[in-house]
Amino acid sequence: MLVVDGHVAWVGQDAAGRASAPQGAHLVDLDGALVTPAFVDAHVHTTGTGLSLIGLDVRPARSAAELLEAVRREAREGTGPRATGPLLGSGWDETAWADPALPGADDLDAAAQGRPVLLTRVDAHASLASSAALRELAAAYPHRGPWDTAHLTGSAHAAAARWAHDALPPAHRALAQREALRHAASLGIGSVHEMAGPAFSSLEDLTALLELSAQETSLPDVLGYWGELGGAEAAEGVGAIGAAGDILVDGTIGSRTAALREAYADGSRPAAYLTAAQVRDHVVGCTRHGLQAGFHVIGDGALDVALAGLEEAAQALGDAALRGARHRLEHVELADAEAIGRLARLGVTASVQPAFDALWGGADGMYARRLGAGRAQALNPFAAMAAAGVVLALGSDAPVTPLAPWEAVRAASHHSAPGSGLSARAAFTAHTRGGWRAARRDDAGVLAPGAPATYAVWEAGELLVQAPDLRVANWSTDPRSGVPGLPDLTPGVPAPRCLQTVVRGRAVYVAA
Incomplete structure (x- = not known):
């Protein structure tokens, strides 16, 4: 694959590619790695995702007691930006708990030593607030409550999410x-x-x-x-x-x-x-x-x-x-x-x-x-x-x-x-x-001449043609179909490891 000025200029056999490359082109031998178009994640909340990576992630909690212990530990050990302002976390899912009972506002107050707490449910459509947080929410959004319960849904949760974002220092x-x-x-x-x-x-x-x-x-x-x-x-x-x-x-x-x-x-x-x-x-x-x-x-x-x-x-x-x-x-x-x-x-x-x-x-x-x-x-x-x-x-x-x-x-x-x-x-x-x-961009997501050079390089094993049922598999695995293979996606098999991600000709990630 030949990349010029951030776009794919040519794809094919080595000899023709070398002949087509401009003088001084940088040659990279990927040593048998798999090259694919880079993925597009079509639905992300970026700030919230980052906060779950650098902040309090309560997904591992399997009970109200474990949730409160995570809050208690964060209040005690959080450093830097996490040590001040509201204590924010995300990911709780009571459907995975043996007892789905949720903690109350007073429980959260005690765990956080009075610091305002807001914990967003895994689906981002409900949250749990401490009494200290509820008081701030009532003052900021007096008509969006009710603010007399820890479990927030609907417009109350939406207001709480906005409050949490507004509380973040730039x-x-x-x-x-x-x-x-x-x-x-x-x-x-x-x-x-x-x-x-x-x-x-x-x-x-x-x-x-x-x-x-x-x-x-x-x-x-x-x-x-x-x-x-x-x-x-x-x-x-x-x-x-x-x-x-x-x-x-x-x-x-x-x-x-x-x-x-x-x-x-x-x-x-x-x-x-x-x-x-x-x-x-x-x-x-x-x-x-x-x-x-x-x-x-x-x-x-x-x-x-x-x-x-x-x-x-x-x-x-x-x-x-x-x-x-x-x-x-x-x-x-x-x-x-x-x-x-x-x-x-x-x-x-x-x-x-x-x-x-x-x-x-x-x-x-x-x-x-x-x-x-x-x-x-x-x-x-x-x-x-x-x-x-x-x-x-x-x-x-x-x-x-x-x-x-x-x-x-x-x-x-x-x-x-x-x-x-x-x-x-x-x-x-x-x-x-x-x-x-x-996103109404039909020129991207493929590795063909003229397309943006946005791709990923993978350490992958054997490539297979995989289909969800025999009706498709009987056709698509026939070599005459020409269906390209992908890494083995059988449940339990490790996913391919990303070696490099390139966006419009610029490397944005290179594995150590």
Whole structure:
């Protein structure tokens, strides 16, 4: 492969490549390593991801007592920026505890010795606050409560997340963002889609991240989205490529806030946060500004609202204009065949997170406990969406799940529900080229002449053609099909090790 001025100039046999190289070209022998397009993580919260790397990560806690012990240890041993201001942590998941009872505000006060505490749930749609934090929240957001309980959801949680971001000193925020992007580069990720918005961060946070990405050329690319309803002008003002991402049509299944057609197993049935008219108006406004629109949609009830709004926008704009704008929906976890067909007709990209199924799918997983085993089988229908022509882009929703691109490809190709998985090659394409297509960049995500030289080099074993079932495998493993192989993604086999990540011809990571 010949790279000139940050672009791939030629790919082929060595002799022709050497003959085509300009005088003084630098020759690198990769000694049999695998070279692929770099991954694109199509859904990331960069600052939050960095804070989980340099701050308090409470994912290992398996009980309220262990959660409180982690807070106690952090209050006692935290240094530098972690030693002052609110004590922030993330990742608790009571569905993994033998006893799901949550600690109270007074318990958190005692563990943190009175310091304000805010601990975000693993799905980033709920949090736990100490009494000291609740008092500050009540003063800052008197009308967003209630502020009389440690367990915050809905608008109270959104206000708490904003409060936590506002409490970060700029230097600490920059440290978290830089750490997240460096970690992404070490995993072969060349680009991330930042899902900013008032529900999770701020315009200041997004502006700082985009400036960091532009100024420091040793980091992956950041494509920014600003998730605010009616926020097209704000998105344009900060250089975002869309007023999209986490504009919440509903919540999450884990927090029982996703909007469903049928009730949860416990009988609860929350409504969608937005109406079809609100979706329509936002989509029309973004399309007329030349920006992508997009929404967070998890439940089938929320998807009904989003699709109705998109179809009303198509009536206002014309089908061609709507399809040409290539809007996107995040997560799309519960979609039946009829809804998938509507997504395909509207030209909507589905930004999906296979790690959700790996963590919460299966007969005994959180989805089954929330919805019942039968309904849980219908979640994350990747194969059906791909077969219908819906463009898929894979991401992590980090810090909800870790940055781990090969594990996402593995999860998509080893789905917990038979028939819902992709071939490894299709999943890999969705995590590379699919991410660029989701951002309306069709020239990237491939290693071909003219494409940006954004790639990763891997230490990998034998390359295989892997498919989720025999119908595909019987065709795709035939040598005449010409399907390129990928590293062995059988569960339990170690993922390839990244040796180098290059973004537009610049090395942003080199393994020691």
